[in-house]
Amino acid sequence: MILLLFVAAYSCSTKKDTIISRNFHAITTKFNVLFNGQEAFNKGIEEVNTGYKDDWFSRLPIEPIVFEEDKIVLESFNSNPGAGFGGASEEEKKELTPFERAEEKAVKAIQKHGMNIDGTEHNSQIDNAYLLLGKSRYYSQRFIPAIDAFNYVIANYPQANLIAETKIWRAKANTRIDNEETAIEAMKLLLVIRDTLEADLPDEIKEQGHTALAMAYVKSDSLQNAKKHLQLATRTLKNRDQGARNLFILGQMYSDENKKDSAFYVFEKLVNFKKAPYKYKIHANIELAKNFSKDSLSTTLLERMQKLIKNRDNRPYLDELYYQTGVLHQNNDSITLALNNYNNSLRAKNGSDKQKTFTYEKLGDLYFKDSEYQYASAYYDSVLQVSKDTLDIRIRRIKRKYKNLASLIKFEAVVANNDSIVRIATLPKDEQKLFFESYIEKLKKADEDTAQLRLNQMAFGNSVAGLQSGKKGSWYFYNNQSTSFGKTEFQKIWGNRKLEDNWKWSEKATIGNKVTKDSAQVNTVNLRYDLDSYLHTIPDRKETIDSLKVDRNQALYELGLIYKEQFKNQNLAKSRLERLATLDPKEELILPINWHLYQIYKNLGDANQSEIYKNVILTQYPDTKFAQIILNPNVILEEEVTVNEVEKEYKKMYYLYKEGKFEEVVLKIDAFIVTVPSSNLIPKFELLKAYAVGKYKDIEAYKIALEFVGVNYGSTEEGKKAKEIILQIEK
Incomplete structure (x- = not known):
């Protein structure tokens, strides 16, 4: 027995060339x-x-793997x-x-x-x-x-x-270590030369070889050659996964070159590739909607997208499908339908953050185009909140847009807030009281509705839970959690009230002339519903009201400049400046207002209105630079105002700042900088103006002024200084 085992082991030795071994x-x-x-x-x-x-x-990437x-x-x-x-x-x-x-x-x-x-x-x-x-x-x-x-x-x-497969793998490894030229030469020897001589390579090997060649050409930035070999790699489609991927990448390359017909053809081929993995087919349908070149196809593609949306199997892709449907509607100028689909994209479950950034951006752009800048700003802010890639060029561009809107939004808020306070402050006392009583009633009604809705939701949820667990659903008053919540909400709104008639009254007569205070008022006062707390906030001093008007007027002027110069929205600029002209602005602002309105109407092609403001400048301010420009339109303004003169003006305003005449500094700067719009010293004036604002206004106004400098002159020393101060304020 031992001998037989020894013979068997010897026969199976790796050193003996026998049939058995x-x-x-x-x-x-x-x-x-x-x-x-x-x-x-x-x-x-x-x-x-x-x-x-x-x-x-x-x-x-041609190969779906990430290497460190x-x-x-x-x-x-x-x-x-x-x-x-x-x-x-x-x-x-x-x-x-x-x-x-x-x-x-x-x-x-x-x-x-x-x-x-x-x-x-x-x-x-x-x-x-x-x-x-x-x-x-x-x-x-x-x-x-x-x-x-x-x-x-x-x-x-x-x-x-x-051996052929091994050479392909070696070429891929060489591509990974930046030896793509070696990989290309090896693959050419294997595919191009051998193909012309013997043509005996299996289709699977040819696909792998052309895919490896495409990888090498992509690495060497030779995209035309990469496309050529992706086309060769997708002739037979023996490997369904890599073949589908190659088709998708080939379509993307054509799309990047704006060759929409070629891209459409490739993506259509992928959609019709029955063995392709579904993720490629569904995204090929989306790419088809991006790359159609004939308007006649728009209706067909919309019908296809709607069919894909209705298919329950496509729920993981709803955010992308709704988004692309919205783009198709937007291209057809069906803005309402576009908005509906964009919002459906955001509501889709399991939607990707990156898709949300594109959807928020589209919504922001739509509102921006419609001059709804506050809504646009909110959507751009949502992009920045959702996005994790701060280095992405698109995200950086949106961030710049959002920052440019920041000053505008804050100035609009100043106008709206101060208008509201001034309007209420100028009302008679009885009307002030009626105004806030009406406001409080609306507030209570809204709170009641919200509380009831939440109770109903909890009751419904409890009922469903009961049905799901096989138990009978119960009324929410029998649910301790619902009852506790309802009690808390009631006390939050109404306080601790007795169970009696007219329990909503804040004060009630009981016996004779004796007045019994409601227990809710004795124990706690909900300031949201307290009339006196609102009435006490209304300013009554003339100085305070005048200050609110000055701030509002300054904000209107800044808005006029932002709309005119930065956003090129002449109509909104016109409305802000024309309104300012009716509000008794300070003398220093009257000339700049008329100058800007003269330019705006000139840009809008309204010669009659333009002539009105032109005459105001020529008759009331004949010795100013503005009048000289109107009379001599071919003379460049900067040539008349030398750098030395600008510096002298800056020094004058700086000395005024040192003397503590901060309001005068702000007004003089506003009046002067319009005469030298292209001067390199403008950022200095704006920063000095921000410093002056910070001296006689609150911290929020100071921050707004600094942000204006930081956003508009961010690359200058003054802009950087403004940003540094903002960071210190926010700490």
Whole structure:
């Protein structure tokens, strides 16, 4: 028996070239070691595919995997690429990734079952082991050791069936280490030259080869060549996953070049590719809606998008489908339908943050175009709140837009707030009281409705929960949680009231002339419903009311300039300045107001109105620079006002600032800077003006003035200084 075992072991030796030995090691390698290694490798690929999330808003990478930057492992190897393995502890083995496990099995196959006798390998499975070894190292981001394994196969098994596949993997590894030129030359030898000579490569290998070539050309920024090989790689579509991906990327490339017809053709081909994974087909439909070039297709595409939206299987993609439907409606000038679809996109469950940034931006742009700047600002702010990529060029552009709107929004708020206070302050006392009584009643009604809605929601939720648990749903007064909530809400609104007639009254007569105060008033007073608390906030001093008017007038003037110069919205600029002209502005503002209105009506082509303001300037202010410009329109204003003169004016205003004449500084700066609109010293004036505002107004007004300097002159020293001060204020 022992003799038989010895003979069997000797016959299966890796050093003996016998039929028994070759077959034993080949079968053991294939069905035992390599089988387990391939299973581990497949598991690793599955994890990569599951964990990788495509960014459908950018051009997809040809290979769906993310490698860490600057993590290329350099190792020293013996002539045997499997060297350096073995002897791992049990703890280390537990920590192996699937690709490391596959590599371990490949090394085991090479070391234990390799039959390299006199320089010739007699185990027909060893070349497969080396290929598995190289591929495992590739996915472990160990590209140079992987190339070693591939080179070993190519050098020692030149006639192997897998030699072409090995060369393709070697080319991909070379591309990953920035040797794309080497990869391109190797793939040309394999595909282009061999294709013209023998044309015996299987379609699957040709697809892989052209895909690898496209990867190398993308890495070398040769997109035309990349497109050419993606086209060749998608002729047969044997590999459904990579084939669908190649088609999608090819369509994206055409779309980036604005070749809409070519892009449309490629995406339509992908939609009709029955074996393509669904994620590519659904996004191809979305891309079709982006790349149609004929208006006649718009209706057809809208019908297709509506059909996709109704399909319950597409719920994970609703945010994208609604968004693109909105874009189609917007292109057709159906703005109401566009708005509805954009809002549906935002409400879609599991919508991606990146899609939300695009949707918020579209809504912001629509409102901006319609001069609804406050709404636009809110949507741009939502983009910035949702986005995580602060370095993205698009996000930075939106941030600039939002900052440009910041001053405008705050000045509009000053106008609205001060208008409201001044209007109420000028009412007779009885009318003030009636105004706030009406306001309080509306407030109470809104609070009651909100509380009742929340109670109803809780009751409904409790009923549903009861039905789901197989129990009978109950009235909410029998639910301790609902009752407790309702009691808290009642006390919050009405206080601690007795259960009696007319319990809503704040004061009640009881016996004779004796007045009993309501217990809610005795214990607590809800200031939201307290009339006196509102009446006491109304300013009654003339100085305070005048100050509110001055601030409002200044804000109206700033708004007129912002709308005119920054947003080029002449109509809104006109309305703000014309209203300011009716509000008895300070003398220093009258000339600039007339000058800006003269320019605005001139820009709008209204010669009659323009002439009115022109005559005001020429008759009432004949010796000013404005009058000289009107009379001599061909003379450039800056030529008449030298740099030295501007500096002298700045010094005058600076001395006024030092003397504590802050309001005068603000008014004089406003009147002067319009005469030198292109002067390099404008930021200095604006910063000095902000300092002056900070001296006689509150911190919020100071911050608004600083933000105006920071936003409009951000690249100057003055703009940077303003930003620094804002940061200090906010700490």
